[in-house]
Amino acid sequence: AVLNVIDRDGNDAVIESDTGYSLMDVLQSNGQDIAAICGGVCSCATCHIYLPADVNAKLPARSGDEQVLVEESEYYREDESRLGCQVEFTEELDGIQVILAPED
Numbered sequence: 281a282v283l284n285v286i287d288r289d290g291n292d293a294v295i296e297s298d299t300g301y302s303l304m305d306v307l308q309s310n311g312q313d314i315a316a317i318c319g320g321v322c323s324c325a326t327c328h329i330y331l332p333a334d335v336n337a338k339l340p341a342r343s344g345d346e347q348v349l350v351e352e353s354e355y356y357r358e359d360e361s362r363l364g365c366q367v368e369f370t371e372e373l374d375g376i377q378v379i380l381a382p383e384d
């Protein structure tokens with residue numbers, strides 16, 4: 281499946297990846313600058329991304345931990361913010377646009 285990515289410099293990229301991985305894993309293993317310093321266990325927030333609000337609305341809601349972490353960001357967007365490690369890349373997400381949130 282395909283992910284359209286906009287990085288923090290505004291460059292866009294198209295990533296082709298198998299599904300079943302987290303968005304953080306897909307971004308990181310395709311050369312995007314995602315620190316993911318906690319390794320994907322929902323405790324660092326360095327995998328902060330934005331998803332389109334309509335896409336996000338159809339996904340499982342943010343967990344309590346995820347909510348706390350994204351809200352701590354100066355760049356929190358209620359309808360779009362996610363932690364990339366907490367969202368699985370599935371066929372349903374084929375072709376969506378992911379934006380890397382600015383670093384705090």
Ligand code: FES
Binds near residue numbers: 304318321325327
């Ligand atoms: Fe640390 Fe996602 S990689 S919260």
